[in-house]
Amino acid sequence: MSFTLAIVGRPNVGKSTLFNRLVGRRLALVDDQPGVTRDLREGEARIGDLRFTVIDTAGLEEATDESLQGRMRMLTERAVEMADICLFLVDARAGVLPADEVFADILRRKSAHVILAANKAEGNAADAGVLECYALGLGEPIRMSAEHGEGLNDLYTQLSPLAEQFEARAAKDAPDVDVDVDEDGEGDSRTFSDTKPLQVAVVGRPNAGKSTLINQLLGEDKLLTGPEAGITRDAISTQFSWKGTPTRIWDTAGMRKRAKVQEKLEKLSVSDGLRAVKFAEVVIVLLDVNIPFEQQDLRIADLAEREGRAVVIAVNKWDLEGEKQDKLKELKEEFARLLPQLRGAPLITVSAKTGRGMDRLHEAVLRAHSIWNTRISTARLNRWLTGMLEVHPPPAPGGRRIKLRYMTQVKTRPPAFVVMCSLPEKLPDSYRRYLINGLREDFDMPGTPIRLTMRSQADKNPYKSKKKSTPSRLRKHLGKKPHGE
Structure with missing residues (x-):
């Protein structure tokens, strides 16, 4: 990306619509009501041969206090300072309002390069508003x-002329990318880089502290936070270096129970968060220590497992807990009882506010990603399968023993295995769970989703259905006449 362009303006002037137009996808939520966008969203934009980073910002509010609108304004002003160019958007149909004049003065002081645009200018009804923009x-x-x-x-x-200046600057200050790393360690052989970073999504119920956690990892207040529940609406992704690991992390909207989600905007926010889970490799399910493992937490964790993502459970607000040892023991017992499908997944206690536990969270994420990429040779799998069959043979429904012939791994991310067997449709789920639990324990794959498929092996013997007959040479030697003579 040669330069960064921030789109700023009053609420509901069409910033997110323009953002989606520039990136060529519907990444930002768009609705008729003002104030939909609250966080900063980045995307890779394209106009002709120009490639650049575009930032969608919250609508500039006149509030300057610690209210939600005031914090949104501070976040937008910081984006103005970060960006190389600001595109100031005005609603041509509404004309220039007093708030536009205030924000134009702010942009003159804070940004060296400002481009003025009158949006919604199609048709003759916008002519007067376009002319008013000259007064800014x-x-x-x-x-x-x-x-x-x-x-x-x-x-x-x-x-175009501004892009040439920033391209020269970027070529001078370009960081080293795709640097080889030590591959002697165990686990994932993939090398993370700026072009292929580690993909992490943070999900959870509203007000669990997801945005605060990401701000702590980034070392700056990039995401909007506060005591109000449901501040985050878009699934915001940010790329950074997490203790030397190139990482792209998604902050998602809090997910409430489906019955409580009535507004169209909240439905869009939740669906945006679900999309972030599908793009992620590791999902951090963030719980509130005061109300952990509620029904919605279990649904969110189960969703990540069904999507086949590596899962890390993080319990936030640990600094507020008094009896830490007893609480940790209780959490582990509830985790094992309520989420057996994620047995062995890391359970990390953190404090997003103070930064406690961030080192352990980083180690747990890398470990989960490494297990998610586990590859086991077919020879080891079949030796293991033989031992499992000796300890606990499969059942014999109707007196016919189910034969498990051989096993192989067909995929990673997550690990997926196929067992060739007779009567796969009659193998009970309990025996499949027995094999999956054995894989977790014997091959050190705790917590990661494991896919195990039973498949019937087609008999490839072409002579199976034919009757046995005496070879012609042997018939001649025995003096027997061939059939039909």
Whole structure:
């Protein structure tokens, strides 16, 4: 990416719509009501031959206190300071409002490069609003329609000369990427890089501390936080170096019970979080120590397991707990009882506010990813299967013994195995669980989802259905006449 472009403006002027247009996908939530976007969302944008990073920001509010709107404004102002270029969006149909004049003054002071654009400018009804934009003192406005894709050529014309300056700067300060690492360690052989980072999603119920946890890992208040539940709406991804590991981490909206999710906007937020789980390799399920393992927590953890992702359970707000040893013992017992499908997954206690437990969380995530990539040779699997059959033979429904002939691994991420056997449809689930638990223990794969498929082996003997007959040479030697003579 040669430069960074931040889209700023009042609420509901079309910033997220333009963001989606530039990245070519519906990444940001869009709705008619103002204030949908609250966090900073980054994406890889493209206009013609220009490639750059675009940031979607929350609507600039006039509040400056510690309220939600005030914190949203501070977050947007920080994005203005970070970005190379600011695209100031004004609603051409509403015209220039007093708030636009205030924010234009802020941009003149905080950003060296500001581009003014009048959005929703299709049709004659927007002519008066476009003319009013000249009074802001930011130069000639670009007449745009983010919804219909109009005005992108004019935006390209203004960005091109600036892009050349930033490309020269980026070439000078480009960091080393794709550096070889020591591969003598056990586990995942994949080397993480800036182009292929470790993908992590943080999920949980509202107000569990997901955004605070990610801010702690980033070392800065990049994500909006506060005592209010449900602040995060978009699934926001951020790339950073986590103790030397290139990582892309997703902050997701809190997931409530389906019966309580009534508003269209919250439904969009939850679906965006589910999409982040599908893109992730490791899912951190964040629990609140005061109310851990509620029904919704179990559903979220089960969702990550069904999606085949490596899972790490993190219990937040550990600094508020008094009887830590007794509480930890209770948590482990509840985890083993309520989530048997994730038996052995790491359970880490953390404090997103103070930063306690972040080292152990990093180690647990890398360990879970390594197990998720486990590869076992066919020879080892079949020796293991023979031993498991000797200890506990499969049942014999109707007097016919089910024969498990051989076993092989067909996939990783997560580990998937196929067992060739007779009568696979009659093998009970209890015996399949017996094999899965044995794989976890004997091959050191705690917590990761394991896929085990029983498959019927087709008999490939072409002579099985034919009657036995005496070879022609032998018939001649014995003096027997061939059939039909």
